[in-house]
Amino acid sequence: MSQRAFLPFALPYIGQEEIDEVVDSLRSGWITTGPKTKQFEEDFAAYLGVEYCIAVNSATAGLHLALECIGVEAGDKIITTPYTFTATAEVIRYLGADPVFIDIDRDTCNISPSAIERYLECLSSAERRRIKAILPVHFAGQACDMDSICDLADRFDLRVIEDAAHALPSTYNKRMIGTIGDITVYSFYVTKTLATGEGGMIVTAREKWARRMEVMRLHGINRDVFGRYTSSHPSWYYEVVAPGYKYNMPDIAAAIGIHQLRRVDTFRERRWAIARRYSEGLQGLPMRLPVSVRPDDIHAWHLYVIQLELEQLTIDRDRFIELLSEQGVGTSVHFIPLHLHPYWRKRYGFAADDFPVARDVYSRAISLPIYPAMSDADVERVVEAVRNVAEMYGSG
Numbered sequence: 001m002s003q004r005a006f007l008p009f010a011l012p013y014i015g016q017e018e019i020d021e022v023v024d025s026l027r028s029g030w031i032t033t034g035p036k037t038k039q040f041e042e043d044f045a046a047y048l049g050v051e052y053c054i055a056v057n058s059a060t061a062g063l064h065l066a067l068e069c070i071g072v073e074a075g076d077k078i079i080t081t082p083y084t085f086t087a088t089a090e091v092i093r094y095l096g097a098d099p100v101f102i103d104i105d106r107d108t109c110n111i112s113p114s115a116i117e118r119y120l121e122c123l124s125s126a127e128r129r130r131i132k133a134i135l136p137v138h139f140a141g142q143a144c145d146m147d148s149i150c151d152l153a154d155r156f157d158l159r160v161i162e163d164a165a166h167a168l169p170s171t172y173n174k175r176m177i178g179t180i181g182d183i184t185v186y187s188f189y190v191t192k193t194l195a196t197g198e199g200g201m202i203v204t205a206r207e208k209w210a211r212r213m214e215v216m217r218l219h220g221i222n223r224d225v226f227g228r229y230t231s232s233h234p235s236w237y238y239e240v241v242a243p244g245y246k247y248n249m250p251d252i253a254a255a256i257g258i259h260q261l262r263r264v265d266t267f268r269e270r271r272w273a274i275a276r277r278y279s280e281g282l283q284g285l286p287m288r289l290p291v292s293v294r295p296d297d298i299h300a301w302h303l304y305v306i307q308l309e310l311e312q313l314t315i316d317r318d319r320f321i322e323l324l325s326e327q328g329v330g331t332s333v334h335f336i337p338l339h340l341h342p343y344w345r346k347r348y349g350f351a352a353d354d355f356p357v358a359r360d361v362y363s364r365a366i367s368l369p370i371y372p373a374m375s376d377a378d379v380e381r382v383v384e385a386v387r388n389v390a391e392m393y394g395s396g
């Protein structure tokens, strides 16, 4: 077999338009937050059909601002999933609040609404008052069961803050993610479906929250009072109204984002085609393939996660990954459940089996490469490598 270059697990697709726009930013001298960030926010709002978009330098920053603006305080609790990246839960700790992890459904790897309901129904009313929000993650780009989550939020007076780091674009019952919960947060980290290197976007329909997040995004500086053009204050004047953060998006990143957004549907079609090819090509192997549980909805296919039927294999997941790597195919694992990490385990005294579905899925999960820069030959190569390993080590 000929020696072929290693196929990375993820790569951004950066076109000439992105490069030219960054150069334009550099030449203009306006390299931090400015006109391109404003344009990116406006384009993003138009794309999703939402009222307010606030560009930030990461989804982590966005989730922090979202929880801060709804008034999360020390001692509060936020319901979320253990099957996510640590950023989803760490922002809860930033505010001195605690996550309540609820296990996932195996088919989607999304938080289980019936398990949330069972948890909420068992609480005393004093305990219930400490719960402020549900923070679902649309795993791999497949929307959570938002009807059930929003019903529970209404019944128990909770806000819904969505971690949509994987969900650009995704729909739920034909509605765009971003138009459903109270606040939705996107990530533009290099591996995500729209990449600016680092970056994020917060979207909401509520003006009061949008204003608060705008102020807190940049040092707690209130733009309304510094009103350079309208008030009698001199142009250098500003007022600090809170101890805010340094979370603004620079124009260099927004320059990339403006053009990535124009490609977002083309990108999605390509990932969808790759997912469809994987689902054909990997039929009949000892592995559970990811499914779209609402076929009429858009699945962003940010990730394509197979779950090995370990009972029908003579090797474990880690070995499977090594063998794929020896064949030149890069993969990853999403996610190491949070309760298995030392910080979360020690802080809440978790046992490995506290979230049995998350733990079990983790032991079987492999994320295959799925990105628009892959050629058809790359896709076939992944299919072939996975088939080879599964057939070689199948015990059935």
Ligand SMILES: *Cc1c(COP(=O)(O)O)cnc(C)c1O
Residues within 6 Å of the ligand: 057, 058, 059, 060, 061, 084, 085, 087, 088, 137, 163, 165, 166, 186, 187, 188, 189, 199, 200
């Ligand atoms: C990538 C990711 C984040 C963090 O995004 P950043 O923009 O890097 O802060 C949060 N949640 C999930 C589920 C992610 O995959």
